[in-house]
Structures are given as structure tokens and as C-alpha cells.
Amino acid sequence: NGQIFEMSFTHGNADAPLKATGSYEQNKVAGTYEGRSGSEITFFPSSETFTMVEFDLGTLEHRLRELAFLNSGVRIVLTDARHADVVRHELHYDGGLEEFVKYLDRVKKPLIDKPIAIKAERDGITVEVAMWWNDSYHENxxxxxxxxxQRDGGTHLAGFRGALTRQITGYGDSSGLTKKEKVSLIGD
Structure with missing residues (x-):
């Protein structure tokens, strides 16, 4: 609606109700992201709430980079103003999981030209998969x-691996490749 709203919290409780503090047009600054829709969050951890109030910038950047890839088009700006030299990371990726896979494999030699990327939606549930084979012996x-x-992969990954193995095995069997080459496939 063109408005800027502000709300602050202390120890998880609202300090005051949500209030309008201006409009996009009033606060627009040429050449910046000011005036665009979105959220800005400033976080000061409290030792009364957290046992550790010093956060690792690398860990935060890693997680926010994942979120920027997983939510294609979202712009996340991470600013660390704890020291005199302020560090700022802008994380924005329009390519989604396909771009994420390219980023993860940026120092490896790909075995195919571009990642295989599939996105589908059914009954309000969206599933997205991207994969790319490289010359490494280690899977990621x-x-x-x-x-x-899902650090252990979970049932989603087990189901995907099973389906992929069935499809490749089915193709190999129907084309005669597995018999001709005397190979069998497993879903590892």
C-alpha cells in the first residue's frame, strides 16, 4: 500500500503496536533499494535471552545465501556493523536452484553442459529439483x-533416489543397455 511500517521487540515481546512511519515515495533514494517493498530487520542479541551473543558472520552468510538461492529473486543484505570496518554482503539470485547448483560446483568440472532443473506444482505443493554431475568422486x-x-536427506530424498533409480534402470532395460554392457544400477 506504499506505506512504511515499523515495529520493535525486546526479548520476544512487542515494545509497541505496528505503526506507519512514512511512505515509499517519501523515503525513496535514487540508486538504492530504499523505497522498494520488503522487510528490514535489525537484530541485537540479548545475553538475557541467548547464551551466546557473538555470532559468526561466515555462518550467517552461508545460511542467508542458501535462503537467497532457495527463494529466487529475493534480495538479502547482511550487514555486520559490530566493528569499525562495516561488512556488507548482498545476496540475490534470480536463477533459483539451478543457479545454486552452479554456485556449489563453481570449482568443479561439469560432466554435462548445464544442470538438470525441474520445478512442478500439484495441489498447492511445489517441488523443485536441480542436479549436475561433475568430475568429483564425492557427492554433495x-x-x-x-x-x-534436511541434513540426513529424509524421506523426500529417499523417494527421489528410488524414483530416479527406477527410471534409469527402466530405460537401461528397455533399451538393452544394461544387458549389453552387463551392468546393474543401484540407488546410492
Whole structure:
């Protein structure tokens, strides 16, 4: 609606109700992102709430970069103003998971020209997959559900691996490749 709203919290409780503090047009600054829609969050951890109030910038940047890739088009600006030399990272990726896979493999030699990327929606549920084979002997599989990392892969990954193995095995059997080459495939 063109308005800028502000709200602050202390220890998880609202200091005051949400209030309008201006409009986009009033606060627009040429050449910046000021005046665009979005959210700005400033976070000062309290030792009364957290046992650790010193956060690792690299860890925050890594997680926010993941979120920027997983939410294609979102712009996340991470600013660390704890020291005299302020550090600012702008994370913005329009390519989604396909661009994420390219980023993860940026120092590896790909075995195919571009990542395989699939996005589908059914019954209000969106599934997105991107994969790219490279010359490494180590796999790097990342699974997320609603932007939350599934470190052990979970049932989503197990189901995907099973389906992919069935499809490739089916193709190999129907084309005669597995018999001709005397190979069998497993879903590892």
C-alpha cells in the first residue's frame, strides 16, 4: 500500500503496536533499494535471552545465501556493523536452484553442459529439483523442506533416489543397455 511500517521487540515481546512511519515515495533514494517493498530487520542479541551473543558472520552468510538461492529473486543484505570496518554482503539470485547448483560446483568440472532443473506444482505443493554431475568422486546432496535443511536427506530424498533409480534402470532395460554392457544400477 506504499506505506512504511515499523515495529520493535525486546526479548520476544512487542515494545509497541505496528505503526506507519512514512511512505515509499517519501523515503525513496535514487540508486538504492530504499523505497522498494520488503522487510528490514535489525537484530541485537540479548545475553538475557541467548547464551551466546557473538555470532559468526561466515555462518550467517552461508545460511542467508542458501535462503537467497532457495527463494529466487529475493534480495538479502547482511550487514555486520559490530566493528569499525562495516561488512556488507548482498545476496540475490534470480536463477533459483539451478543457479545454486552452479554456485556449489563453481570449482568443479561439469560432466554435462548445464544442470538438470525441474520445478512442478500439484495441489498447492511445489517441488523443485536441480542436479549436475561433475568430475568429483564425492557427492554433495542438499535437501530442504520449506527452506529448512534436511541434513540426513529424509524421506523426500529417499523417494527421489528410488524414483530416479527406477527410471534409469527402466530405460537401461528397455533399451538393452544394461544387458549389453552387463551392468546393474543401484540407488546410492
Amino acid at each position: 546432496v542438499l535437501a530442504f523442506t520449506n527452506n529448512i535443511p
